[in-house]
Amino acid sequence: MACVLPALLYSSKMLSRKKAFLLLLLAFSTGTLLLRQSAHLGWFPKSPLFSCAPPLPARPKHTAVAFLKTHKTASTTVQNLLFRFAERHNLTVALPHHACDHQFCYPRNFSARFVHPYTLPPRLIASHLRFNRDELQRLMPNDTVYVTILREPVAMFESLFSYYNQYCPAFKRVPNGSMEAFLDNPHRYYRPHEKFAMYAHNTLLFDLGGDPDHSPDDAKYLPGFIRQVEGIFSLVMLAEYFDESLVLLRRLLAWDLEDILYVKLNMRSPESKLNITSAHVAAQIRAWNALDARLYGHFNATFWRKLSEVGPECVQKEVQDLRRACARLARHCLGGRPQLRPAMQIKNKELRPWQPSAKVDIVGYDLPGSGAPLDEQCLKLVMPEVQYSRYLLRKQSLRNRRRAALHRPLPPRGLLRPPRHPAPKAV
Template sequence: IMPYTLPLHRARRMVSRKKALLLLLLALSSLSVLIHQSAHLSWSPKPSSLNCPPTSLPRPKHTSVAFLKTHKTAGTTVQNILFRFAERHNVTVALPHHACDHQFCYPRNFSARFVHPHTLPPRIIASHLRFQRHELGRLMPNDTLYVTILREPVAMFESLFTYYNQYCPTFRRVPNGSMDAFLANPLAFYRPQEKFSMYAHNILLYDLGGDNNHSPADPTYLPSFIRQMEEVFSLVMIAEHFDESLVLLRRLLSWELEDMLYVKLNMRGPRSKGNVSSEALAARIRTWNALDAQLYEHFNTTFWRKVAQVGRECVAEEVRALRRACDQLVHHCFGGLPQLRPATQIKNKELRPWQPSAKVDIVGYDLPLAVSSSGAPPDERCLKLAMPEVQYSRYMLRKQSLRSRRRVVPHRPLPPRAVARPARGLPLRHPTMPKVA
C-alpha cells in the first residue's frame, strides 16, 4: 500500500498556519509582558482633562543646568535627580577637585579652577558652592539655565542649628546647645569673621553670593540683590512645595516625568530634630535671619505666580502623576514602602549617609536583597536612587575620569589662573568630612 502524501500546496498551507499560530502566541506573550511592566512602571501621566499648557515643549531636553545647591533645603534630593539624569543621557557633570572634597571648596567663593579637570567641559553642576556669576559663566555653556532652591527660614534654621552644632563655633559656644539661649542674644555667640560662621546667619544670602552680615535696615541692598538674582535664575524652587517645584523644573527643562522621580535624601532621624516651641521663638529666628526671611518671602510669591501661569489645577494634576510614579518606582525598588534606617543598620556601605557628628543621625535606605519572585537583585537605577551625596559624587568622578582618559580630543582648557590659597585658619574641607577618593 502506497503511503498517503499530502499535496504540496496543502502541506505549505499547514506550515503557514503553524507559523502564524506561533507568531500570534509570541505576540500575545510579548503584549502580556509589556502590559505587566507598564502596570508597575508606567511613568507617563494620563491625558489631562483640563485645558493645560503642553507638559512637554516641542524641543529636545535641555541638558545644560547650573543648580545652586543651598544648605538644608532638600538640595541633595535635587542633586540626585540631576546626577541620575546626567548618567542616563551621558551628560558631563562638573565635580570638585580632590582638594575640595565633594563641595567646591565651600565656603570660599566659587572658582572655575575648583573643578576637577576630568569633568571638563561640563553641562551640569549641582554640588555645594558659593555663587559667583562670572566664574560659573567661564565654566558653563552659554545656554545654561540657572536654578536654585530656598526653604522657609524658621524650619531651615532649626535644621542648621542641629546639623552643624559641631562645625559652627557660634553654635558650639551656646550652653547646652540651646536654641532659645542663642536666639535670646545671638551677638553674644556670633563672630562674623570666624570660619563656618555663615551657617549661623542668613546662609541663603551667603550661598547666593551676597553679604549675609549686611544690615537689613538698608532699604536698597536686598531689592538690588533680588533684581540680580532674577536676571540669572530661571527658577527658584521652594522646598515646602517640592513636588510643585519639580513640575515647574520639568517644564522649564522639557524633561519627562521619569526624569523627576526621587526619594528624600539626607534626612535627620527623629532624635536629631529640634523643636521651635513657640511663635515667639520663630519670630526671633526670622528677625535674626531677616535678609533670608525677606528673600524667601519674595521668591515664594514669585514661585506661586509661575504656578498660576501654568494653572494651579494643571500643576496639581502633574503633582499627582509625579507622586504616583514615585510610588511605583519605590515599590519596584523596595518591594513596598522603604524603611529609613540609621547608617549603622545599613548593610550596603554605598548607601550609608555621611554623619556630621555623633549628636546627629542622618538616616538612609537599604535595598532588599531581592525585590522580585525571581530573586534577582534590584537594578542599578534603585541603587542610584538611594545613594547619598558623598558616594554618588565619588562614583561620578571615577566614571567620568575613566571616560576622560579615553577621550581622544582634549577639552578646551580654561584660561590659566592659579587656585588661590585658602585664608589662614580656613581648611579646604570640613574637619571630619571624608575625603573623596
C-alpha cells in the same frame, strides 16, 4: 490580539471545537502575560511632555543646567535627580577637585579652578558652592539654565542649628546646645569672620553670594541683590512645595516625568530634630535672619505667580502624576513604602549617608536583598551625595583617560623599535 482573533475564528471552522478553544485560551494567556510584563517594566508612565493645558510646542530636552545647591533645603534630593539625568544622557558633570572634597571649596567664593580637570567641559553642575556669577558663566555653556532652591527660614535655621552644632563655632559656644539661648542673645556667640560662621546667620543670602552681615535697615541693598538673582536664575524652587517645584522645573527644561522621579535623601531622624512650637522663637529666628526672611518672602510670591501662570488644576494634575510615579518607583526599588534606616543598619556601605556628628542621625535606605544583582538605577536613586559624587568622578576620569589615549599621537615611524625576542633558554 486584534489580528490574531479573526484568524483563530476562521480556523475554528476547520478544527474541532476543542482545538479552537485551546488555541483561543493560548492566545489570551500570551496576551495577558505580555501585558503584565510591560506593566512591570514600565513602572513610570510614558506621558506626553506636559499632561495638561496650556499646550507648549515640542522642544528637545535642555541639558545645560547649573543648580545652586543651598544648605538644608532638600537640595541633595534635587542633586540626585540631576546626577541621574546626566548619566542617562551621557552628560559631563562638573565635580570638585580632590582638594575641595565633595564641595567646591565651600565657603570660599566659587572659582573654576576648584573643578576637577577630568570633569571639563561640563554640561551640568550641582554640588555645593558659594555663588559667583562670573566664574560660573566662564565655566558653563552659554545656554545654561540657572536654578536654585530656598527654604522657609524658621525650619531652615532649626535644621542648620541641629546639623552643624559640632562645626559652627557660634553654635558650639551655646551652653547645653540650646537654640533658645542662642536666639536670646545671638551676638554673644556669633563671630562674623570665623570659619563656618555662615551657618549661623542668613545662610541663604551667603550661598547666593550676598553679604549675610549687611544691615537689614539698608533699604536699597536687598532689592538690588534680588534683582541680580532674578537676572540669572530662571527658577527659584521652594522646599516646602517640592513637588510643585519639580513640575515647574520639568516644564522649564522640557523634561519627561521620568527625569524628576525621586525619594527623599539626607534626612534626619525624628530624634535629631528640634521642635519649634513657640511663636516667639519663630519670630526670633526671622528677626536674626531678617535678610533671609525677606529674600524667601519675595521668591515665595514669585513662585506662586509662576504656578498661577501654569494653572492650579494643571499643576495639581501633574503633581498627582509625579507622586503616583514616585510611589511606583519606590515599590519597584524598595519593595514598597521607603523604609528609612539609621546608617549603621544599612548593609550596603555605599548607601550609608555621611553623619555630621554623634548628636545627629542622618537616615538612608537599604535595597532589599534577593540574591540577584542590584538594579543600577535603584542603587543610584538612594545613593548618598558623597558616594555618588565619588562614583561620578571615577566614571568621568576613566572616560577622560580613554579619550586621551585614543587621541594620543603615535611616535614617528623611524623611532619605532622592533619587538625584542627573549633569548633561548639553556638546555
